[in-house]
Amino acid sequence: MKVQIDVGFCQGHGRCYDLAPGLFGDDEEGYGKVLGDGVVPPEKEDDARRAALNCPEHAIGLIEGT
Amino acid sequence: MAVDNRFAQDHWEKRDGESAGIRSEIVTGPVSDWTADFSHMEPEWSADPYPIQDDLRQRCPIAHTDRFGGGWLPTRYEDIAAIAADTEHFSSRSIIMGNFRPPVEIAPIGGSPPITSDPPFHHDARKLLLPAFTKTAVSRLQPATKEFCHSLIDAFEGRDVVDAAADYAQHIPMRVIADMLGFPPQDGPQFREFAKNTLEGINLPREERVTRMSALFYYLLAQVHDHLDNPRDDLTTFLINAELDGRKLEVSHVVGTMTLLLIAGIDTTWSAIGASLWHLARNPGDRRRLVAEPQLLPTAMEEFLRAYAPVTMARLVKEDMHFRGVEMKAGDWILLSYPAANRDPAQFDRADQAIIDRQINRHAAFGLGIHRCLGSHLARMELRVALEAWLERIPEFSLADPSAVAWSTGQVRGPRTLPLRIRRG
Numbered sequence: 226m227k228v229q230i231d232v233g234f235c236q237g238h239g240r241c242y243d244l245a246p247g248l249f250g251d252d253e254e255g256y257g258k259v260l261g262d263g264v265v266p267p268e269k270e271d272d273a274r275r276a277a278l279n280c281p282e283h284a285i286g287l288i289e290g291t
Numbered sequence: 292m293a294v295d296n297r298f299a300q301d302h303w304e305k306r307d308g309e310s311a312g313i314r315s316e317i318v319t320g321p322v323s324d325w326t327a328d329f330s331h332m333e334p335e336w337s338a339d340p341y342p343i344q345d346d347l348r349q350r351c352p353i354a355h356t357d358r359f360g361g362g363w364l365p366t367r368y369e370d371i372a373a374i375a376a377d378t379e380h381f382s383s384r385s386i387i388m389g390n391f392r393p394p395v396e397i398a399p400i401g402g403s404p405p406i407t408s409d410p411p412f413h414h415d416a417r418k419l420l421l422p423a424f425t426k427t428a429v430s431r432l433q434p435a436t437k438e439f440c441h442s443l444i445d446a447f448e449g450r451d452v453v454d455a456a457a458d459y460a461q462h463i464p465m466r467v468i469a470d471m472l473g474f475p476p477q478d479g480p481q482f483r484e485f486a487k488n489t490l491e492g493i494n495l496p497r498e499e500r501v502t503r504m505s506a507l508f509y510y511l512l513a514q515v516h517d518h519l520d521n522p523r524d525d526l527t528t529f530l531i532n533a534e535l536d537g538r539k540l541e542v543s544h545v546v547g548t549m550t551l552l553l554i555a556g557i558d559t560t561w562s563a564i565g566a567s568l569w570h571l572a573r574n575p576g577d578r579r580r581l582v583a584e585p586q587l588l589p590t591a592m593e594e595f596l597r598a599y600a601p602v603t604m605a606r607l608v609k610e611d612m613h614f615r616g617v618e619m620k621a622g623d624w625i626l627l628s629y630p631a632a633n634r635d636p637a638q639f640d641r642a643d644q645a646i647i648d649r650q651i652n653r654h655a656a657f658g659l660g661i662h663r664c665l666g667s668h669l670a671r672m673e674l675r676v677a678l679e680a681w682l683e684r685i686p687e688f689s690l691a692d693p694s695a696v697a698w699s700t701g702q703v704r705g706p707r708t709l710p711l712r713i714r715r716g
Contacts, residue, residue, distance in 0.1 A: 236659075236660065236661065236663040237421070237425075237663060238657060238663055238667065239426050239667070239668060242426070243426075243589070251425055251426055251427060253421075253422055253425065254418065254421035254422060254425065255421055255422075255424065255425035255426065255668065275650065275651075278650075278651045278653070279593075279651060279652055279653060280653065281653050281654065281655060281657075281659060282659065282660075283653075
């Protein structure tokens, strides 16, 4: 699994880096950013799903099977 | 170096705040029909708006009123989200629905940028402020906030009943924002008056409202002068020195943004802390579970924000338009109820219940779209620290007198009187 953020939708609510701090961080203006290459270790797949399902702007994409 | 004389008496217009624009007749009194005469300023709305919103959502779902010069109240999540996202058709030039509508010419800046700003100006005005309000930046304020919460609880020594709204929740955001702006912490009671006048005073006679708003303006101007004389590391000095496109900000921008930062952070976070404690006082099962499982607090907090979202925004319709079955006119208000969005059963499972371990919670308590609450990370920090400190020190509490609980009126809703019987741990 891989995560990505659609910067056109992200408004900096920060739910992703609250819920999955190992996968997402905040930039200097508080917008979410994907840490590293966005590849999700198997043990963090639930965190990634929670982050995506709690984003108020539907800005997080999950690419399964990568 | 040129003298900064932007703030000298003869360089800013004496503002009565409402020199141009449209005033409407002040209409108060019981609502005859919520679908056609709604008002967010009446006691039945303040006491419990949720059954009214739920009823409208089922049978209306976009209510109208002739009060405030005319306005609309959408109650479905999808309609509220669509309006929040549509800055083409809906302006933020006033975000408090009342009896005065500022002229179109005030856009795209508005009176308190960036909350009153429209694109493209909004983007740059907001960008200036974002770095001070990131989760990382506000985490630096956490130790002092925690210490302050504990000092408020220390002062409960010897009391069995305390007012959690007036003696606790209220003081936390006032202290935090005073520190950020570099205002004297002892001015807190004045901030409370300023916030109340701005948010709850909308049906006051015009002269009275103008007088009260002027008091806020002059207070802020005095703070600007104090910071010009004694610059320091705070948001006021930052705004005085900030530049957009290579130019320092207009006086109206500096003072307008200070107004926003002072007002927006106080009643809102006070409401969120108070409503959370109100819920826990009435639901001993949830209270005991949170005391036993403090790791659940982040999830519970989001649920309190969803179920008791304090903030409703407003927009103004730009041009006559058809919107999802209703005919909106230019200048009509939209009362943008994020609390109503948050209780839409089409969006949330068991929307009318507060479920403290709700795992999927795409709530809109901090708004949607480009105006996402600038202070959301600050508010979350304050709410978490305030609840952590309370639950750690006062694990047992209940409503001392349910009939004495009183809620604020208008677009920011939370308990203003909340007597709790406490037993410290």
